[in-house]
Amino acid sequence: MASPDLPRPLRGDARRNRELLLDAARALFAERGVDVAMAEIARRAGVSNGTLYNRFPTRQDLIEAVFLDRLEKNVELAEQARVADDPWQGFVDYVTGICELQAADRGYNEAVTRGMTSPAAQQLQATATAALGDIFDRAQRAGTLRADTTIDDLAFVVWGISRTVDMTGDHTPRLWRRHLALLLDGFRAAAAHPLPEPPLAAGQAHQAMATD
Amino acid sequence: MASPDLPRPLRGDARRNRELLLDAARALFAERGVDVAMAEIARRAGVSNGTLYNRFPTRQDLIEAVFLDRLEKNVELAEQARVADDPWQGFVDYVTGICELQAADRGYNEAVTRGMTSPAAQQLQATATAALGDIFDRAQRAGTLRADTTIDDLAFVVWGISRTVDMTGDHTPRLWRRHLALLLDGFRAAAAHPLPEPPLAAGQAHQAMATD
DNA sequence: GGATAACATGACGATGTCGTCAAGTTCATA
């Protein structure tokens, strides 16, 4: 049957409209979050809402298409941090990097929270998780990162910083760095006091915070 | 002329319906947040939506009526912590207490975030803020709480924990205590590394996090 | 340059929420 399951390529106008929609969605997601009205995205892109639904049948499809490159950026950050000269500095740089992604785009954290289910996204997340494991191991073996933490504890950082960005981003756009500095001091081995609860199990963390 | 500006007392049935509405709203706010549909609150209370709007013309009125007693609880926690034997323990107890309030009631943090504008609420917030100032001073003078933090930095704790509760409360209801422990370790003087940004100005913090 | 599949359009019905109001009912007072 000569059927390679490749989807046939889009027609020229359809491809152009797809790009216009992605641009519009990217901008609106960044400033107002991923729950903006679909009709508004279409209007901003200069196409009808019918076209929007033709290209992206569900909001989730649109979200995943928009944020795939942010996931790639995330992986890139992790790869750099994994080979940093100073293990602790690598850890700090990575964490700071993903927080910067969030500070720059209100929709990013919402998208990751919702979960990215496309195969491409899953793959990137797996890669980032693996690299993050190395980053953690190195920093813990160096004795700077406290030994009783897990990569799943980074969910606290991501969640907390995104909330601070939501609350203060408009008015004091750099304040989240203060929040992060306080949090990071709590991750130092020198600061360690016993933790009262076990960390999130790996599966739960993945479900809840995806990869970043 | 002979006009004490006291509002006349409600009629018996109206008073009863008011209580039914408050009970219904309290329960729904706690489990689903303060944005539940007004009609659903009325239905749960067993009255018509018209009655709901008669008693509480705006959602904000209802929210403030529901959460006033939580603010009182907050003040109570602060008064206790202010006279604790160990200043650091007092600080920890207070912070843990307000986090417990949030963990028990999804609506509480939303309500405070939105701001409580009634005179009674404002007064309670002012009292709590004053007590919190003392708690901070004592713990800093004792040398356990790092000196470069401000009461406004507690906003980070409140915001972060509420987010963690939102994300994990259903599945791992005690996990937020781990998050809090990590945060508190970052507030210890022994852990202090320089902070990159100045704290929120007092006015902004009040606006943003109210009193807790 | 014509035929056809791919695509775009925007009006539409469905759904959910809000706050109001005219009409009916109940409480409180004398």
Next chain:
DNA sequence: TATGAACTTGACGACATCGTCATGTTATCC
């Protein structure tokens, strides 16, 4: 117990968003 004010009711119009679909248009291929 009768009267008027206080209160309750639930239907209603306004609004916003969603996803669909019949119709009209455009690109692509022979």
